[in-house]
Structure formats: structure tokens, C-alpha cells
Amino acid sequence: MRVVVSIARKDGLSDPEGVTTAKALRQLGYAVGDVHFGRTIILNIDAADEATARATATEMCTALLANPVIEDFSVSVDREGATA
Amino acid sequence: MTVTIAVVVFPGTNCELDVVHALDALGADAELTWHGDTDLSGAAGVVLPGGFAHGDYLRVGAIARISPVMAEVERLAAEGRPVLGICNGFQVLCEAGLLPGALVANRDLRFICRPIHVRVESTASILTRAATVGDVLRLPLNSYEGNYTASGATLDDLAAGDRVLLRYCDPAGASTDDANVNGSTDAIAGVASAPGNVAGLMPHPERASEEILGSTDGVVLLESFIASLAVALAAP
Numbered sequence: 001m002r003v004v005v006s007i008a009r010k011d012g013l014s015d016p017e018g019v020t021t022a023k024a025l026r027q028l029g030y031a032v033g034d035v036h037f038g039r040t041i042i043l044n045i046d047a048a049d050e051a052t053a054r055a056t057a058t059e060m061c062t063a064l065l066a067n068p069v070i071e072d073f074s075v076s077v078d079r080e081g082a083t084a
Numbered sequence: 085m086t087v088t089i090a091v092v093v094f095p096g097t098n099c100e101l102d103v104v105h106a107l108d109a110l111g112a113d114a115e116l117t118w119h120g121d122t123d124l125s126g127a128a129g130v131v132l133p134g135g136f137a138h139g140d141y142l143r144v145g146a147i148a149r150i151s152p153v154m155a156e157v158e159r160l161a162a163e164g165r166p167v168l169g170i171c172n173g174f175q176v177l178c179e180a181g182l183l184p185g186a187l188v189a190n191r192d193l194r195f196i197c198r199p200i201h202v203r204v205e206s207t208a209s210i211l212t213r214a215a216t217v218g219d220v221l222r223l224p225l226n227s228y229e230g231n232y233t234a235s236g237a238t239l240d241d242l243a244a245g246d247r248v249l250l251r252y253c254d255p256a257g258a259s260t261d262d263a264n265v266n267g268s269t270d271a272i273a274g275v276a277s278a279p280g281n282v283a284g285l286m287p288h289p290e291r292a293s294e295e296i297l298g299s300t301d302g303v304v305l306l307e308s309f310i311a312s313l314a315v316a317l318a319a320p
Binding site for chain 2: 009013014016017064065067069070
């Protein structure tokens with residue numbers, strides 16, 4: 001099962017790249033609020049069901065993939081990319 | 085007296101020989117230890133030197149934290165032995181939870197490689213015991229992720245325990261926004277664990293340990309570490 005982990009800088013922590021990009025988007029005429037950069041990690045997990053895959057990915061985030069001091073994460077199952 | 089210091093080499097570490105040279109020159113006995121080693125029982129203390137452990141993949145220090153040697157580093161730290169992280173080594177100690185907080189990208193998103201100044205804020209650690217509060221040290225900084233970040237609660241703990249060891253400052257010792265070169269929270273350049281035997285800093289004391297290097301201001305920090313080894317050895 002294909003699980004997508006999104007990791008972003010915690011709210012309140014400075015994100016100079018996001019601030020600069022937000023300014024650039026406004027310069028182009030787009031109404032946009034805060035912009036935050038993050039990273040995406042795609043995990044192929046052998047699991048019986050989505051809930052198990054999600055739980056395993058969440059555990060991986062806590063154990064290694066995200067640092068709770070500076071990052072928040074979210075986990076979603078990618079049904080389109082799911083293997084049969 | 086010479087005591088053996090284990091200087092840990094991860095794949096991608098690149099400051100290990102500088103650290104060994106600087107410690108040996110000050111009369112200590114430092115030896116390289118591969119990150120796969122699982123027995124540091126002969127070591128009186130440990131240094132995690134600078135570099136790019138495991139390529140800094142995922143996050144700085146994140147993979148190094150689970151290198152086999154780290155269980156031993158954690159054991160020695162728990163025994164009260166001196167454990168010092170310099171630059172990337174500081175990042176590893178934070179990821180390992182041996183020091184609080186984290187290091188993120190510099191405020192200006194630029195790699196900083198030049199001498200900077202730090203002020204000694206506390207002498208209650210293996211890194212600063214031989215220094216004096218208020219001392220201004222000129223040390224090379226060489227990092228992209230040098231921006232110290234911690235939660236408000238952690239900062240309160242650090243302050244209450246006198247555990248902020250070094251702060252970025254100008255050459256006269258004054259705190260200014262410009263002098264806080266990487267935008268660290270509260271201009272923090274180095275911190276210690278609650279008992280003070282684990283310490284980390286972003287600048288490189290080993291690169292300021294001989295006249296020919298342009299500064300000897302790092303010597304007091306390295307001598308603090310070496311003196312702490314003797315204390316730890318003498319402890320019951």
C-alpha cells in the first residue's frame with residue numbers, strides 16, 4: 001500500500017523560503033496567506049488494510065521520519081497509487 | 085595523565101582528525117572510533133565531531149542517531165562521562181535526545197563559514213568549566229543548519245538549569261541581531277544536559293586551538309573537556 005507522509009515545519013518556526021515565495025506569489029497577483037515548505041515521503045507498506053498502513057506510517061514518523069521539536073506530519077493513503 | 089577519548093567517525097564525518105590532533109596536542113589521548121563499534125568501555129569520554137554524518141539525509145543527525153555506537157554513547161552519557169558534540173555532532177546529540185532542541189537552516193538560508201564570536205554564559209558543564217562567564221571567544225563557524233531552535237518550555241528549563249553555555253555576540257561581547265549570525269533562538273550557540281556532562285556547540289573549538297589557525301580561543305573549551313575526563317574517572 002502506498003502511503004504518503006507530509007512533513008512540514010511547525011507553525012511559528014521561521015520559514016524564510018516560505019515567506020519569500022509568498023511575497024513572490026503576491027507580486028504575481030495571487031491572494032495567498034502563509035506559505036510553508038515541507039517534504040513528502042512516499043512509503044510502500046505491506047499491510048492488510050488502510051488503517052494498519054496508516055498506523056505503521058505514523059509509528060515510522062514518530063520513530064524516525066519527523067522530529068517533533070521542529071516538525072508536524074500528516075499521513076494519508078494514496079488509493080490511486082495503491083498496489084493491488 | 086592521558087585518558088582515552090573516543091572520537092566517533094560516522095560515514096560523512098570530516099572533522100575527526102582535527103579533533104584528534106587538537107586534543108592530543110593538549111596532552112589527551114584521542115582515538116578514532118567507527119560508528120559501527122559497540123564497545124566504548126575503554127573510553128573516558130566521547131566526542132562526536134563535525135561533518136555530514138550519513139550525508140545529513142532525512143534531517144541532520146537523524147540517521148546517525150541510530151548508528152550502533154550511539155547506544156554506547158548514551159550509556160556513557162548516563163554514567164556521567166563527558167560527551168561533547170561539535171557542529172554536526174551537536175546536531176546528532178539533539179536528534180538522539182541527549183541534548184534538548186534542534187538545529188535548523190540558518191536564518192538567511194546561507195552556509196556560514198567564517199570566524200564568529202560567542203560569549204560564555206555558564207561554566208556548569210564539561211565544555212566551559214575552565215572558562216569564565218563573560219569570556220568572548222572567536223571561533224570558526226561552518227554550518228548550514230546551525231540555527232538553534234527549542235520550545236518555550238525547553239528554553240525555560242535551559243535558563244533555570246544554567247544550561248545555555250554559549251551565545252553568539254559581537255567582538256565586544258554584546259548581543260546584537262547581526263551578531264546572532266544564524267538566527268538561533270536567544271542567540272544560543274551551545275547547551276548542556278541537566279547534569280552538565282553532555283554538551284554541544286555549533287562553532288569549532290578544534291579549529292581555534294593553535295596560533296597558526298588564527299585563534300587559540302577554543303583551547304579553554306577543549307581543556308575544560310579534558311579536565312572533565314579526569315573528574316569523571318575519579319568519580320566512584
